[in-house]
Amino acid sequence: MFNLEQAIAEWRRHMLAAGVENPNVLDELESHLRDDVEQRKRLGASTQESFESAVQRIGQPAALESEFAKAGAGRGARLQRLKGAFLRFIGLTPPYPNALTASAREILELGDKEARGFHHDFIGTEHVLLGLLESKTGVVPAVLQRMGVDSRLVRSEIEKIVGNGPMARPGHSLPYTPRVKKALQLAGGEARVLKQPRIGCEHIFLGLLLEGGGVAALVLKTLGVNIGAAREQILLHLGRKERDT
Amino acid sequence: MYDFDMIERELVAASTEPLILSLLSKGESYGYELIQEVRRLSGDKIKWTDGMLYPVLHRMEATGWIQSRWVESENGRKRKYYSINKDGHQALKDKREQWTLISSVLSGLWKGQHV
Numbered sequence: 323m324f325n326l327e328q329a330i331a332e333w334r335r336h337m338l339a340a341g342v343e344n345p346n347v348l349d350e351l352e353s354h355l356r357d358d359v360e361q362r363k364r365l366g367a368s369t370q371e372s373f374e375s376a377v378q379r380i381g382q383p384a385a386l387e388s389e390f391a392k393a394g395a396g397r398g399a400r401l402q403r404l405k406g407a408f409l410r411f412i413g414l415t416p417p418y419p420n421a422l423t424a425s426a427r428e429i430l431e432l433g434d435k436e437a438r439g440f441h442h443d444f445i446g447t448e449h450v451l452l453g454l455l456e457s458k459t460g461v462v463p464a465v466l467q468r469m470g471v472d473s474r475l476v477r478s479e480i481e482k483i484v485g486n487g488p489m490a491r492p493g494h495s496l497p498y499t500p501r502v503k504k505a506l507q508l509a510g511g512e513a514r515v516l517k518q519p520r521i522g523c524e525h526i527f528l529g530l531l532l533e534g535g536g537v538a539a540l541v542l543k544t545l546g547v548n549i550g551a552a553r554e555q556i557l558l559h560l561g562r563k564e565r566d567t
Numbered sequence: 568m569y570d571f572d573m574i575e576r577e578l579v580a581a582s583t584e585p586l587i588l589s590l591l592s593k594g595e596s597y598g599y600e601l602i603q604e605v606r607r608l609s610g611d612k613i614k615w616t617d618g619m620l621y622p623v624l625h626r627m628e629a630t631g632w633i634q635s636r637w638v639e640s641e642n643g644r645k646r647k648y649y650s651i652n653k654d655g656h657q658a659l660k661d662k663r664e665q666w667t668l669i670s671s672v673l674s675g676l677w678k679g680q681h682v
Binding site: 347349350351353354356357358361379380381385386389390392393 | 597598599603616617618619621622623625626629644645646647
């Protein structure tokens with residue numbers, strides 16, 4: 323004789339084994355399963371048939387788990403992944419956890435968000451540049467302002483060049499374009515030249531300019547930002563900050 | 568991720584959030600009811616793999632468009648109800664403009680054409 327309660331308990335164990343471990347999520351899925359079973363029984367199916375169809379309909383435990391993992395991947399986990407990926411690009415491997423400043427890590431996170439905002443399934447130089455503009459702690463908006471460039475203009479120039487992608491919020495982690503990788507390598511070089519122990523926003527900004535061929539460099543060039551002046555303004559800005567503190 | 572024997576996968580995926588936001592703008596609801604409603608309104612042509620709706624709901628809640636609460640019914644069964652908030656209404660407004668634009672461009676192009 324088919325026992326619904328036993329079958330549901332068994333199904334929960336299967337979900338748990340596949341990695342759906344959050345009891346709230348399991349409760350919600352169980353509530354759904356019970357609704358579906360009841361509905362099917364009302365339409366004339368036996369309890370067992372109803373249960374089996376409902377389980378089929380709700381989806382494979384492993385597939386569900388991977389979707390929940392994507393939805394639940396918090397800021398912390400994503401930052402960790404970005405950081406690991408970044409360090410590999412510039413030829414360092416963790417254990418060099420301090421190679422990026424906190425604000426530079428924030429930039430890469432913001433760049434990821436910008437890419438998703440455009441529905442792009444890659445992170446390009448334009449997204450990193452927008453990330454630099456959005457950062458509250460970074461020096462880049464201040465430096466641009468000193469060079470007479472309005473941050474909002476940079477954004478509108480970028481939006482003129484790139485369009486929205488067709489993808490609906492890709493859930494996987496987005497890859498960097500080769501130009502971004504190159505720019506990050508160059509940022510590492512800038513930090514070393516300036517004898518900085520870690521790579522900050524300002525180095526990433528210079529890296530984007532030095533890379534030269536990406537959307538970021540193109541837009542900055544259009545707005546009259548050149549590498550020499552940018553280096554100068556950054557040094558001035560950093561020097562002033564040191565005096566202030 | 569989705570059953571897409573009728574409507575293409577990407578289109579179903581892209582329309583999930585606007586559909587959820589639109590349904591919730593009519594009142595609080597729970598996952599099973601949302602799925603049934605979409606199936607009914609689309610004449611069974613939009614079919615989600617049921618369980619896949621929940622990660623989407625959780626992501627939308629994390630984004631800050633919707634919120635949820637557990638409600639216990641008279642027979643002791645619990646259901647998680649979702650409702651739309653202010654940011655969700657704004658997101659819906661944005662999405663509605665986008666979908667309306669796409670729809671009107673296509674309608675304009677297809678006017679007078681017979682397929």
